Every structure is written in structure tokens, then in C-alpha cells.
Amino acid sequence: MGEIKDECGVFGVYNNEEAPNITYLGLYALQHRGQESCGIASSDTNNIYFHKSLGIVNDVFKENTISQLKGRNAIGHVRYSTEGETLVKNAQPLVADYYYGSISVVHNGNITNSRMLKEELEENGSIFSSTSDTEVVIHLIASSTENLLIGRVIDSLRKLSGAYSFLFLSEKEMIAARDPFGFRPLVMGKLNNSIVFASETCALDLINAEYIRDVKPGEVILVSDDGIKSFYPFRIEKNSSCLFELIYFSRPDSLFNGKSIYKLRIQMGKELAKESAVNADIVIPVPDSGVPAALGFSKESGIDFEIGFTRNHYIGRTFIEPKRSIRHFGVKIKLNPVLDVIKGKRVIVVDDSVVRGTTSKKIVDMLKIAGAKETHLRLSSPMVIAPCFYGIDTPVKDELIASKYSEEEINAVLGANTTKFLSLEGLRRAVGGKANFCEACFSNIYPQEIYNEVQYDNQLKLFSKEIF
Helix, strand or coil: CCCCCCCEEEEEEECCCCHHHHHHHHHHHCHHHCCCEEEEEEECCCCEEEEEEECCHHHHCCHHHHHCCCCCEEEEEEECCCCCCCCHHHCCCEEEEECCEEEEEEEEEEECCHHHHHHHHHHCCCCCCCCCCCHHHHHHHHHCCCCCHHHHHHHHHCCCCEEEEEEEEECCCEEEEECCCCCCCCEEEEECCEEEEECCHHHHHHCCCEEEEECCCCCEEEEECCEEEEECCCCCCCCCEEHHHHHHHCCCCCEECCEEHHHHHHHHHHHHHHHCCCCCCEEEECCCCCHHHHHHHHHHHCCEECCCEEECCCCCCCCCCCCCCCCCHHHHCCEEECHHHHCCCEEEEEECCCCCCHHHHHHHHHHHHCCCCEEEEEECCCCCCCCCCCCCCCCCHHHCHHHCCCHHHHHHHHCCCEEEECCHHHHHHHHCCCCCEECHHHHCCCCCCCCCHHHHCCCCCCCCCCCC
């Protein structure tokens, strides 16, 4: 598949003398979730301090910038935009002063009715300083008639549709919130006497924090000097956690509701092998996302696992192409086949998914050039037939290859000997059922009404730029 642009990652720590430093480390662990911009806001009970910029964590934060962030509480964000341009003004945390003090916010997800809410707020006098959907929430909080911050936050969240995992930080309080459907992940941990929130448990591991539990769908948690209070102010909805978190987005060393992402992906590979067995000599992954599923396929099929591609991990966001065209240059700068492994072999190549198909075709062509006797493409997800509106930036439906072609027709386009996708039923078996997941990208059945769907056509560009 094309290079996936991840969603966003959030991290927060309350009551720690090294809160900004710990948040920096948390964001470092979540860097895979967004590389466009990052930022940290901290509080010392009197003021909020913040620093944010375009770029990755290690470039944006140096010792001198971290030292300017004061206080025992902090929240941070790594961003890939699903709504709003790649500009410094859209980088998070967003920080604002209003009548009751100061507030900062970080967000993972997508508010599907944000444009409608923005128009209403502007009609009532609000002036927006960014194009991010997250800023809508700050204006809703400022305009709420509730007295306490927790009341203002809940009052504001009641007006939202779509997906969100929020962290709010005032001078003295931190609030975590997850939407009633639970589309986007959020976990809670403990580090000595500190409370920690993160998009994934891998961020807890890096700082030696103990994983307590996932924040529940529709739960709002207030953390202050008075302790921890949990609220459930919304109507109970069908749990609809994102399946693509398990297939691709989350790091394999993270947990999902206490289950190992790595083991779930192994099981996806096993189910794929059961459904699409083929005589072959080796199983190879498309690194890095295809590795666990390829291992599972190998274990189930009894076919040897090999490393058939070497990946260059040191590529920046852009590179200078040679004046004279090199075939498949974009793919080859990132992946290079291991000729001795592939030549003369019947090869099963396992990847996580196919979206547009452009990159998959180049990978199939590379294997042929490397001397593969046969090439069998296996995908550890079902066919992606519909766009996501809940925080994953996907193409419009007409640009999804599986929305137009059957599995056999896709195989003809890609040029493999065979191409097989994991069935939706097989994916459900791998993850333990369908009751607690959003399957919209595979089924075209959305858990929630989508507002102004046509307006999202220019927004949903996850795979619009093929880096390979």
C-alpha cells in the first residue's frame, strides 16, 4: 500500500516534577502516529506554558525549549492532519485565554460536524485563529454557561459528532475524554504518584509507567489535587473502536484493551493462511507493517519465513530524484529486494492492505525483476471499499481500488499470480468478534451519521501522495 499517514497521538502527565520531560518521551514513543508537527503545554497552577512547531519531536524539542516549560502537569501532541492544513497555527496543543483562565487542548480524531459548529460560532462572534477542527471545542468551552471547567467540557462535548480522544489542561486540572463510540484509543497509566494518559501503551512502557486500563468510550476523567473523578455523561453507544488501529496504526508492542497488538496481527496472518493457502517456497513481509502477519502466515502454512526486502529507515519526508528516471525509484529508495532470497522462488508477499494499489503493483514488479518464479500477494485486512471519517485520512471512495474492482480484477491490475485479502469474517475471528469495532472502511456501514460528507472530498487525502 502507499505510505500511510497516521492520525495523531496524545500524551499527558499530572503531578510529576519532570512533567515536560516525561511528555517529551511520551511523544517520542508516539512519533509513528504523526510526523507533521508536535507540541507540549505545561502548567504550574498559575500559568500555562507551551512550545510547538512543524517537524518531529527530536527536531522541535531541545534542552533549552524543554527547560522553558514549567510545572508538574503537561500534555503533548504529535500530528498528522485529517482536518486543517499543515501550518504552525494548526499544530497542537491549542492554547487560549478566556474569562475563567487559560486552557490547552490536544486531540486525536475528527469532529465530523465541526464545519457546521464553526459557522454557528462565527455567527455569534467567535473568531478562529486556525483551520483545525479542534479549535471549535475551545470556543464551545469559552461560550458555555457552566461554572466549572469539567461542566464546560462536558457541555461542549455533547455538541460534537465524530471521533475524539481529548486531553485538556488548565492551570490546575487535567481532563481526559473519549467519544461515546470509542473510535480512537486512549489509555490511562500510573507512574509512582503521577497519572498518565496516552494514545498507546508503548508510551507508558518508555517511561516505566504502569498500564491501568483503557479510558472507556464516553468516559470523561477529571484529575486534580482532589484526586481522580470519572463521569459518564453521554448516551451509551455501540463500542466502535477502529479496526485499522489493530491492523496498522498502533505499534506492535502496544496493548489494545489489554491484548497484544503483535499477537493479534500474528493471528490475522494465521487466518489469512487458512483462507488463501497456496503452494510456495517462502513467505516474506513488506516491512515493517507486514512482519507480524507474515510470521503468522508462515506458522500456519508451514512455509519458511524469510526477509525478502531490506528497508531504509533513514529517509526524510522528501528526497531529490535523479534527473534521469530510475524505474520504481520511489519504492527502491525505501525498500530493496534481497536477490538471493527471492530469485527462482515461489514467493508469498504479505502486506497489511491495498488502498489505491499503486505501491502494491510496484512491489510486485520489483519481485518479478528480482527473479521471483511466482508472486502471490496476501493482505492481512479485508478490501478497503469506503473512506473513513473518524480520524484516518483516507481517499474518496472513487479512488479506492476495491470500491471499483473485484479481488480477481485487482489481481489483474497488480500483475501478481494471485492476490487474496483476509475476509471480514476472518478478521473478526482474529480479533475476537465484531461487536466492539468500527468496520466502516470494509463494509461501508457507518456507526454514526456523517455530516456534510461531500465537503470531506478534499480533506480525505491519506493515500493521495504516493511516497513510494
